[in-house]
Amino acid sequence: MTAGPILRIEGLRTRFGGFAAVDGVDLDVPRGRTLGIVGESGCGKSVLSLSVMGLVPRPGRIAEGRVLLEGRDLLTLPPAAMRRVRGGEVAMIFQEPMTSLNPVHTVGAQIVEAMRAHEPKGQGSARDLRERAIAALRRVRIPSPERRFEEYPHQLSGGMRQRVMIAMALACAPRLLIADEPTTALDVTVQAQILDLLRELQAETGMSIILITHDLGVVAEMADEVAVMYAGRVVERAPAAALFEDPQHPYTIGLLGSVPRLDEERTRLLAIEGSVPPPFALPPGCRFAPRCPFVAEACRAEVPALRGIGPAHGVACLRAPVELAA
Amino acid sequence: MSAPLLEVEGLARHWAVKGGTVRAVDGVSFALGRGETLALVGESGCGKSTTARLALRLIEPTAGRVRIDGTDITGLSGGAMRRMRRQAQIIFQDPYASLNPRLTVGEAIAEPLIVHGIGDAASRAARVRELLGLVGLAAWQAGRFPHEFSGGQRQRIGIARALAVQPALIICDEPVSALDVSIQAQVVNLLKDLQARLGLAYLFIAHDLAVVKHMADRVAVMYLGRIMEVADKRSLFANPRHPYTRALLSAIPQPDPRRRGMVKPLGGDVPSPLNPPPGCRFHTRCPHAEAICREVEPPDVEVAPGHRSACHFAAALPPVEALAGEGLSPIAARRLALFAERKPTQSAPSTLT
Numbered sequence: 001m002t003a004g005p006i007l008r009i010e011g012l013r014t015r016f017g018g019f020a021a022v023d024g025v026d027l028d029v030p031r032g033r034t035l036g037i038v039g040e041s042g043c044g045k046s047v048l049s050l051s052v053m054g055l056v057p058r059p060g061r062i063a064e065g066r067v068l069l070e071g072r073d074l075l076t077l078p079p080a081a082m083r084r085v086r087g088g089e090v091a092m093i094f095q096e097p098m099t100s101l102n103p104v105h106t107v108g109a110q111i112v113e114a115m116r117a118h119e120p121k122g123q124g125s126a127r128d129l130r131e132r133a134i135a136a137l138r139r140v141r142i143p144s145p146e147r148r149f150e151e152y153p154h155q156l157s158g159g160m161r162q163r164v165m166i167a168m169a170l171a172c173a174p175r176l177l178i179a180d181e182p183t184t185a186l187d188v189t190v191q192a193q194i195l196d197l198l199r200e201l202q203a204e205t206g207m208s209i210i211l212i213t214h215d216l217g218v219v220a221e222m223a224d225e226v227a228v229m230y231a232g233r234v235v236e237r238a239p240a241a242a243l244f245e246d247p248q249h250p251y252t253i254g255l256l257g258s259v260p261r262l263d264e265e266r267t268r269l270l271a272i273e274g275s276v277p278p279p280f281a282l283p284p285g286c287r288f289a290p291r292c293p294f295v296a297e298a299c300r301a302e303v304p305a306l307r308g309i310g311p312a313h314g315v316a317c318l319r320a321p322v323e324l325a326a
Numbered sequence: 327m328s329a330p331l332l333e334v335e336g337l338a339r340h341w342a343v344k345g346g347t348v349r350a351v352d353g354v355s356f357a358l359g360r361g362e363t364l365a366l367v368g369e370s371g372c373g374k375s376t377t378a379r380l381a382l383r384l385i386e387p388t389a390g391r392v393r394i395d396g397t398d399i400t401g402l403s404g405g406a407m408r409r410m411r412r413q414a415q416i417i418f419q420d421p422y423a424s425l426n427p428r429l430t431v432g433e434a435i436a437e438p439l440i441v442h443g444i445g446d447a448a449s450r451a452a453r454v455r456e457l458l459g460l461v462g463l464a465a466w467q468a469g470r471f472p473h474e475f476s477g478g479q480r481q482r483i484g485i486a487r488a489l490a491v492q493p494a495l496i497i498c499d500e501p502v503s504a505l506d507v508s509i510q511a512q513v514v515n516l517l518k519d520l521q522a523r524l525g526l527a528y529l530f531i532a533h534d535l536a537v538v539k540h541m542a543d544r545v546a547v548m549y550l551g552r553i554m555e556v557a558d559k560r561s562l563f564a565n566p567r568h569p570y571t572r573a574l575l576s577a578i579p580q581p582d583p584r585r586r587g588m589v590k591p592l593g594g595d596v597p598s599p600l601n602p603p604p605g606c607r608f609h610t611r612c613p614h615a616e617a618i619c620r621e622v623e624p625p626d627v628e629v630a631p632g633h634r635s636a637c638h639f640a641a642a643l644p645p646v647e648a649l650a651g652e653g654l655s656p657i658a659a660r661r662l663a664l665f666a667e668r669k670p671t672q673s674a675p676s677t678l679t
Contacts, residue, residue, distance in 0.1 A: 040506035157595040187369035188533065192577040192591035199587075214507060217579035221586055240583045245655045250665065256654065257662045258511035259581055260540035262563070264653045268518070269540065270666050271511035275476050293668035322661050 004071075006031045006176055006208045007052070012065035014044075014051045019279040021047040021060065023232035026306070028225075029176065034202065034209040036223025036240065038216065038255070042276045044232040045212045049178045052210075053092055054082045069176070088118045091169035095181040098161055101153040108133050108149030111168050118172045136167040140197060159190035163197065170201065180212045195221055216259050220244060225312070228252050231277055231287035234306060238313040248315040250292045250322060286317070294319045329396035330357035331495055331527050332381060332414070337390035338551075339376055348599050350376045352551035354390070360494060363521065363528040365542035367535060367574070371596055372548040374531045378499045381529065382414055383407065394495070412442055415488035419500035421480035425472040431458075431483050432468030438490045457486040461516060478509035482516065489520070497529045502537060514540060535578055539563055544632075547571045550599055550607040553626070557633035565646065567635040569612045572646060584652070606638065614639055 005028035014022040022044045029035045037045045050056050052067050054074060067074045074085060086092075094100050102110060111133040115124075124132070130149070137145035140163040153161055162182060169177060179198065183191035195218065202209060211222050219226055219240065226243045228236040228251065236249040247253050257270025274291040277283060283290050285300040292299070298318055306314040309321075319325040339351040351373040358364045366374040379385040381392055383399060392399050399410050415438075418424045425434055435457055436450045445453065455465040461482040472480060481501060488496050498517065502510040514537065520526060532538050538545055539559060546556040547570060555568035566572045573592040594611045597603055603610050609619040618638050626636045637643070654662065 040508060159595055187596070188535075188577045189369060189573060189592045190595065192579070192589045193593075195579065195589070196591050215579070216507075216581040220581045220583045221579035221589060244581065244583050244658065246657050247661060253658070253661045253665050255507060256581065256658055257665060258507045260511075260514070260534075260536040261653065262536050262539060262575070262578060262580060263582070266540070268666075269511035269514055270662055270669070271515050272508040273512070273669065275478060275509060276506070293665055322664055 004031070005029055006070060007210075008066075008068040009048075009052070010066040010068065012048070012051055012067065013063045014047050014056055014060055015063045016060045016279070019282075020063070021232055021279050022051060023279075025065075025229075025232075025234055027227055027234065027237070029208050029210055030225055031208055032202070032206045033224040034211055034222050036219040036226045037210060037212045037229060038214065038219050038226060039229035040214055040255075040276055042231070042278065043229040044279075045229050046180055048229070049092065049180050049210060049212055052178065053086055053090065055086075055092075084118065087114060087169075087174075088172050089174055090176045090178065091172070091174035092178040092180065093162070093165045093169050093182050095184050098153060098158070100165055101161060103153055105152075106149065107137075107151055107153060107156070107164050111136055111149075111164070111171060114168045115171045133167075133171075136171050137164070139170070140164075140167045140201070142167070157190075158186050159193060162186065162190075162194055166194075166197065166201070170205070170207075173205065174207060176208045176210065178210045178212070181214070182211070183218065184213070184215070191218075198222070216255060228255070231282060232279060233287065233303075233316065235288065235316045236314065237306065239311075242310065242313050246310070246313070248309060248313070248320040248322075249288075249317045250294050250319070251288045253322065254291075288317075292319075294322050294325045296325070329393070331360045331362075331395060332358040332529065333391075333393040334377075334381060335391045335393075337377065337380055337392065338388045339373075339380055339385060340388045343600065346600050349551050349602060350599055351380060351387075352602075354548070354551070354553055356546055356553065356556060358495070358527055358529055360527055361521070361525045362544070363530055363542045365530040365532055365538040365545045366548055367532055367538050367545060368548035369533060369574075369596055371550070371599060373551040373599070374533075374548050375499050377548070378416065378497045378529060378531050381497060382411065382416055384416070408442070412491045413493055414495040414497065415491065415493040416497040416499060417481070417484045417488050417501050419503050421477070421484040422472060424484060425480060427472055430469050430471055431463075431475070434472070434483065435468070435487045435490055438487060442491050444491065453490065454486075457489055460489065460520070461486045462512075476509075477505050478512055481505065481513050485513075485516065485520070489524070492524075493526070495527045495529065497531070499531045500533070501530075503533065510537070517541070535574060547574065550597065550602045552607060552636065554608065554637070555633075555635045557630075561630060561633045565630075565633075567629045567633065567640045567643060568608075568637045569614050569639075569643065570608045572643075573611070573613075582652070606636075614643065 007029035009027040012022055012025045013020050039045045051062055112129045134145045134149050142148050142163050183194050223240045226240050227234045230251050236252045254272040272291050286304050289295045289299045304316045304318050306316040308314050335355045337354045341348040354377055368374050380387045394413050432454045435454045439450045454468050458465055463482055502513050530541050542559050544558055545562045546553045549570050555571045576590050592611050605621045606619040606624050609615040624636045624638045626634050628634050629640045
């Protein structure tokens with residue numbers, strides 16, 4: 001058991017009314033490592049993570065699939081048990097720490113609250129909890145944690161707020177941390193600090209991370225395994241090195257070409273024409289077909305399944321590798 | 327004759343707030359020539375967007391001069407200022423917030439023409455169709471409302487509206503920051519195409535140095551209301567002479583797992599512009615700071631032709647390690663080329679008068 005993935009997602013389908021925002025996703029989160037999920041807005045990456053957490057907002061609901069944490073299907077847990085998993089074994093941080101923190105309570109009170117929520121009653125005196133909360137702040141490298149404990153969220157910078165969120169998320173020693181665009185709202189120098197911190201904490205605790213991002217630079221920096229999502233489906237899955245070395249899916253190729261690079265001078269970026277289809281207006285067959293320069297007749301006929309093409313490398317494209325596409 | 331198109335000198339904007347003065351922009355000078363792109367980069371709160379607005383007098387400066395085409399606009403009256411704005415237009419980060427939801431796209435694009443008394447109804451309608459084509463939208467979309475468009479399309483509408491009065495300069499305030507990467511690339515390509523066709527100059531405000539490297543001819547790096555370093559793009563990226571520029575560049579995670587772990591985070595946060603640190607504003611985070619940096623504000627010195635840095639140790643900084651990686655893998659590069667080759671050549675702008 002210990003060697004297997006910590007989290008396995010099987011055939012997950014999350015529907016909002018008539019359409020599926022996540023439409024048949026299979027993924028493994030490697031133990032003690034980081035799975036990066038990349039995609040643009042509307043690809044379903046955030047709904048995927050909310051599905052794992054059992055936090056899909058109404059009217060959304062999980063229609064099919066299994067989410068196995070250490071072999072236990074989270075989707076079948078009663079609400080009370082799921083609450084214990086959330087913030088206990090699995091924790092989550094979001095893009096905008098200010099909206100996730102309560103502005104009228106001190107930072108310290110909120111960390112203590114998070115600890116209390118997940119522990120049996122009567123465990124630890126107020127002073128113990130305070131000490132542990134301060135230790136949690138220290139652990140995420142917040143300077144003068146005793147002073148910060150007494151402060152309100154608005155007194156902290158964006159980077160410090162995200163550190164507080166990480167401290168809260170880690171308060172109950174989760175085995176899996178889901179980080180949904182954790183650095184997108186931060187300046188680049190602060191982003192570098194937070195990514196560094198996440199890496200250090202992972203090395204310390206051995207936790208697994210699902211890192212959701214639109215930024216291929218962040219993925220390259222952080223992820224061991226990568227899943228590229230497009231319009232609700234995983235279109236390519238690979239170890240990070242293989243994905244950048246040998247990108248197979250035309251969408252992955254297009255994304256790589258869309259990003260301006262520091263190490264190359266290109267006169268024109270390779271823009272992907274058109275935009276991501278909304279889930280209520282999906283094209284038949286491969287969802288990327290209308291934007292794909294390699295599209296063939298067959299692509300419009302059926303949704304391609306993810307097929308293995310190398311060690312742990314899968315692609316959902318009939319035309320890959322594209323140099324062989326006539 | 328050879329006056330720069332936009333010249334900014336000692337520009338400052340201070341805001342009185344409870345507890346002191348916020349020095350949002352605190353003595354900024356630069357010049358921008360015709361057809362040129364100057365990027366202003368920096369992190370949030372560095373004053374880059376305020377500088378953009380000051381350059382058009384959308385905010386009145388506390389001190390300093392702005393000259394457009396040689397004319398000092400700081401003292402111009404309403405009518406004269408309005409005429410001057412035909413020379414210089416602006417596009418914003420959030421095109422949705424800058425489009426009136428109750429005007430059709432055609433009306434929004436025609437509005438500057440009406441304001442400036444250009445043409446009659448028929449010629450304006452023709453111009454709107456032409457402008458839509460220029461930015462890669464269809465003429466029939468003139469009757470649609472902003473909410474019917476995607477983010478990238480709305481940014482195209484904003485660009486069309488800015489182009490309506492045939493300006494020589496467009497100030498682009500984070501024009502692609504809110505867009506998804508594939509859409510960002512479309513808009514960046516469009517801006518470059520338009521510049522080549524129309525000889526536009528851009529003052530390009532951004533926080534993403536990789537986008538800036540792609541767009542700009544010259545780059546000015548701002549920190550807490552001041553320009554720290556300004557140089558030709560090549561010179562700046564190959565040999566940055568200010569520790570802040572170096573920190574910014576090395577903080578960018580690059581799409582290359584072979585470079586993993588090479589990002590070296592700078593400590594601390596940007597200090598408040600309410601009480602900027604004395605001496606060099608960057609000294610609280612600078613790995614090279616010495617006693618003089620805490621006391622004396624560094625002068626802006628030319629370290630190479632056209633390359634200026636406001637650092638006491640600009641000339642003495644150690645050489646930079648290679649900041650960039652080796653580029654795309656050969657397989658990825660080949661597939662990218664195939665993708666580009668087969669891509670339908672769509673967004674090429676249509677004809678222009």
